[in-house]
Amino acid sequence: MERLRGMYDVLPSEVWIWQRMEKIVSQVFQSYSFQEIRFPVVEETALFTTAIGEATDVVEKEMFSFQSRSGLPISLRPEGTAGCVRAVIQNDLCNRGTIQKLWYQGPIFRYERPQKGRNRQFTQYGAEIFNVSSPQADAELILMSARLWKKIGLPNITLEINSLGTGQARLEYREVLITYFKSHIDQLDKDALSRLETNPLRILDSKNPKMQEIVQNAPVLSDYLDEESMDHFEQLKSILDECGIKYVVNQKLVRGLDYYSRTVFEWITSDLGSQGTICGGGRYDSLVELQGGKPTPAVGFAMGLDRIIELIKDLNLWQPDNQVDAYMVIDKEIHMKHINKISEKIRSALPNLNLLINQNPSSFKAQFKKADKLSADFAIIIGEHEIKNESITLKSLNDKDFGQKEMKFDEFVNTLNQYK
RNA sequence: GCGGCCGUAGUUCAGUUGGUAGAGCCCAGGAUUGUGAUUCCUGUUGUCGCGGGUUCGAGCCCCGUCGGCCGCCCCA
Known part of the structure; x- marks a missing residue:
């Protein structure tokens, strides 16, 4: 019998890295007054398809889905936010506008082709803030993650940020994009054609060199942002500036989950090959309502522990303590x-x-x-x-x-x- | 899901035009009667990823399969 593809064992010789990491992360989260929440690894498939979006890669081809004995379609969680939001709604944690700052930790499952820094079971730590609509919350999450990297000792990581605007602004922009790409339809590759109707924003992310020209000349999202979103983004940037956090505004940063609005961000390393993202997140002001809760602004991020630990090992950043006194x-x-x-x-x-x-x-x-x-x-x-x-x-x-x-x-x- | 490279002892690898396997490290024991380096000596381990085919004969060739790595895609 052998291990399933994309799964891995953590052996005694390296489990100390995980333990030290777990200690650091939970300590930092708690120092910002986040509280831990625990929720199931398995949920109804419908929870993920509605939250993440039907047309996303995660839902289309990456979920471990099966039927419960009663015939209910269920899935191993392919990300944490959807389950967290479900738990918040079901336990009514955000009634009457209560601010909730929550963190969670645990295994996530995605049926992908394994690679360095990419496994089918991996560990995410996530943090979410509910009921704060101001960019203060977005900023705090970024500041908290920056503090973590410093504490861990990670070198060579950069922060990319972008604003997707409100759902409505995004819809408008989407139409403009579709019109633009349709007028150049002969230049689109297969991938772009299939995304044209489902998720045209992600055509912008294409790395196909032949697509670069058409992508470069495409209408820019920031031109279609609503006033409020622009203001929100400007405020976020000014907080980051004031706190000395360096960032790059990446207009093409869209992210693969549909629920994001306004702020999105990613922390990226160049030391892990093509799996560069160690932490990603953003604002999702309409997700709680979409899931059946009261309208609740929210923002959060998730970080991939596996990738960070891979970095620590590759770059030899940590030394073990004595196992024996x-x-x-x-x-x-x-x-x-x-x-x-x-x-x-x-x-x-x-x-x-x-x-x-x-x-x-x-x-x-x-x-x-x-x-x-x-x-x-x-x-x-x-x-x-x-x-x-x-x-x-x-x-x-x-x-x-x-x-x-x-x-x-x-x-x-x-x-x-x-x-x- | 697509394309490429690879798979030999716990580990890193060698294995010459096909003749049934080795080295370093690691591990264990020892170098006279209760003491850590280095050195030296001794010792253990392999269905050569798995299955099939070609051949008198395959670790080496062919096919399949599983797994790993790299790129694409996507993401943590």
């Missing part, structure tokens, strides 16, 4: 019952000490070698001598001045307490 070196002649008794006593007195006991004792030399390999700070030596004296010998493996001392239990505990 102390390694117990044992004379193999001693009965294990003495060893267990002593080690249990140590664990009660020093609960934070990571103590590894050699359960297959060989020569002292081999055991010290092992302790050294694990880069333990201390060796705890139990031999016949120590058993007879009811003592413990403690040896520092990285402090020569400390050397090696035989001591009674209380002194031993006090000594290690100073260290840990």
